[in-house]
Amino acid sequence: MSGWVLKGLKTGIRTTLYPKVEEPAPGVSPGRPEGGGIAGNKKPAAVACPVAAITVHNKRVSVDYDKCIHCARCLPPAGAIFDKPAAGYEWAYKVPRDGVAAGGAGVAKTCSHSLHIKVVDGGACNACLSEVSQLTKPCYDMHRLGFFITPTPRDADLLLVVGPVTEHMKLPLKKAFEAMPEPKAVMAVGTCALSGGIFGPGFAAGGGVREFLPVDIAVPGCPPPPLAIIHGLLMAVGRKESVPSSTSPGPGSGREAK
Amino acid sequence: MKKTTCKSSSMKELPEDLPPGCRGPVTVTAVAGRFSCCMEASAADIPPICNWLTTRQGYRFASIVIEEMPAEWLAHYIFYSDNGQGPVSISARVDKADNALPSISHLIHAADWHEREMEDLFGLVFEGHPRLGEFVLHEEWPEGTNPMKKDFDATVPYIDQGPSSSCSWHPPALVSESGAFMMPIGPVFSGFAESAHFLLETVGEDIIRMIPRFFYKYRGVEKTAEGLPADRALLLAERFSGTSAFAHSLAFCHAVEEIWGTRAPRRAVALRVMLAELERFRHHVAAIEGICSSTGLVVAASQVGILEEDILRLSCKFAGHRYLFGLNVPGGLQRDFSDSECLELAGAVKEIFVKLQDLEKRLRFSSSFLDRLEEVGTVSTEDAVDYGLVGPVARASGVSGDLRTCLPYGDYGSFEFSVPVEKEGDGYARLRILFQEAEQSNNIISQAVSSLPGGGVLQPLSPGARPAGAALGWAETPLGATFHWVRLEEDGRVARYRLTTPSFTNWHGFHLSVEGFAFQDFPIILATFGLSNAECDR
DSSP: OHHHHHHHHHHOOOOOOTTTSOOOOTTSOOOBOOOEEOOTTOOGGGOOOTTOOEEEETTEEEEOTTTOOOOOTTSTTTOOSOSSOBOOOOOOEEOOOSSSOOTHHHHHHHOTTOEEEEEEESSOOSHHHHHHHHTTSTTTOGGGGTEEEOSSGGGOSEEEEESSOBGGGHHHHHHHHHHSOSSOEEEEESHHHHHOTTTOSSSSBOSOGGGTSOOOEEEOSSSOOHHHHHHHHHHHTTSSOOOOOSSSSOTTHHHHTO | OOHHHHHOTTOOBOOSOOOTTOOSOOEEEOOOTTOSEEEEOOGGGHHHHHHHHHHTSOOEEEEEEEEEOSSEEEEEEEEEOSSSSOOEEEEEEEETTTOEEEOOTTTOGGGHHHHHHHHHHHOOEEETOTTOSSSSSOTTSOTTOOTTSTTSOOSSOSOOSOSOSOOOOOOOOOOOSTTOEEEEEOSSOSSSOOSOEEEEEESSSBEEEEEEEOOTTOOOHHHHHTTSBHHHHHHHHHHSSGGGHHHHHHHHHHHHHHHHTOOOOHHHHHHHHHHHHHHHHHHHHHHHHHHHHHTTOHHHHHHHHHHHHHHHHHHHHHHSSTTOTTOEETTEESSOOOHHHHHHHHHHHHHHHHHHHHHHHHHHTOHHHHHHHTTSSOOOHHHHHHTTOOHHHHHHTTOOOOHHHHSOOTTGGGSOOOOOOOSSOSHHHHHHHHHHHHHHHHHHHHHHHHTOOOSOSBOOOOSSOOOOEEEEEEEEETTEEEEEEEEEOTTSBEEEEEEEOHHHHHHHHHHHHHTTSBGGGHHHHHHHHOOOHHHHHO
């Protein structure tokens, strides 16, 4: 068995340096279409987004990332709204809550260097879960940042929910949330968890976690790459802030266009 | 009935050799939708014909498709075999007033869950089935709710009272020894396992009986697809099971292409093979990682985890998406790849495969690891046949059968590859199959990139009205055979979409592998099956 130890040592460190420095490796993120002014003579009428995530207003394109499913139909060669996906993965944003101090603030204060996460699958397609599972593997190793998966909601500070929340998962999800001690925060990961994605709202799939739990942090993407989820976790503990992007009108802005 | 008579469309009535017990008439209807033979029979003749197909003609059960017509139910029973012919469909019509079909699951056990699902979602009774009732829809759905019926409104949440406060599911315990108890596992797991619920009945160490409960992730994909244009339904086909997205979208595209009478260009067909094998390679590496971590072999799990992430990054760099979403469209691929990009991909896959081989060698000599897998979670060949298991799980139990060779699609016929089969049926056999299949995928990718045909990758569809019709599409997903039965209207909208997935098929037989084994083996057996609930529940 000592062979394994040597093998491990020989492999060396493969872990990303994010968030100290940006991760430069290709393929860590698929990127996403980014809104902005309409270039040249492109016709905004050609908006053929199957999930109505793209809106055009005053010659500016905005993308609702809560809905975008990375189908690439707005990118060449299929569509011609955007030239190429914008690189990057710092996609998470804080969900504004009217009037009420966000529950996430308590978590940010008390759990800034050790956060215990309970993952609940609300009917995800498995791609989001697969990306979440990468977080504990060597390439991302979120333990180095003080993030841990916990088996029980009673030890959890943060509820990480993937999937549109199906009819059958409402009760288990509600029970998991109620079993968590205060302070607690909820992070919705993936397009389905934010808007129901292509499945909901319908008769069996819900329209996202926000329908019945207070969401603090949203991580858009279909699926969001592991670094986007780490970005969301850092935001949940107050080590990253929502950074407005320079070309798009800003995180969450797409929702105004609804 | 001879195979040749079946192919002839002038043959209107079967000759004297009707299957035994069959009263007739059995009509051979025009062949359509990639079937080699379509028959129509009375409902009462369905069990003898199905039995005759499986026991005498060597066919395997694939699926049951129910369609709702204005005054009647139309049921299609689909079978396939490795005799080089296409799949076979037997249809029966049932008056809505009768609302009952004879059950075939006492003859073909693989049909058991299909009948239960149809009873639950359509309200159609399968006479003679011992366990109809709650299956897909759990107790919170009012009795008599049948969401697959045409008059059911699928656009609004059906249960709007919010989550109920308690779960009233208490299946009867069969073990009556003193000290017997039921150990619940799920639906929320400790790590990032998918939602599913298992009750393990035990008197101590060993699992005596396992009662699974699935469909926690039931999103109603088949119902949601109805009325959607084909290119929108494609998104559902692709994304209902994210870790085998490419294979499922491929099966859907095969069905739609058949209905519209279009063919993907040769270059697209070859690229599809390459991408499907890339997906299989990634899936198997992820499954191997799962097995290593279930046994607590941390270094090996980490090593394989690095390879998994390497493949994800490679897929993203190459195709623009880590899980190969957004590539397949009816008529070909959404985008082309240059020959040099493909060669580079094949080279990178090969490099990863060499590293995987090194890990395989090391695992083969890790006795503490093998102890957890050998002679654990055994499924016998007879059981695998009875339950109609598919994919790597079946091949580990001695059941060969791979749609890439049984019902060749794409240009798999032109590649040299083997379908590995093991006999033992235990966890270690399943692990070996994963390694061997990863090797075959690597081989197929190198062959595919070395002979890529030129030309475009997308056959433009003619504008205007397209033919309506129904067809069966299939593909060998990383987990096994999938069948996508699609009916399209003239306006290109989906009238009925039936998804038969390998996870649905294999979860049915999962209990065989855990009953009689110890508690601590349960997560390991779960990992060696490696099934997906998203794929099963739809």
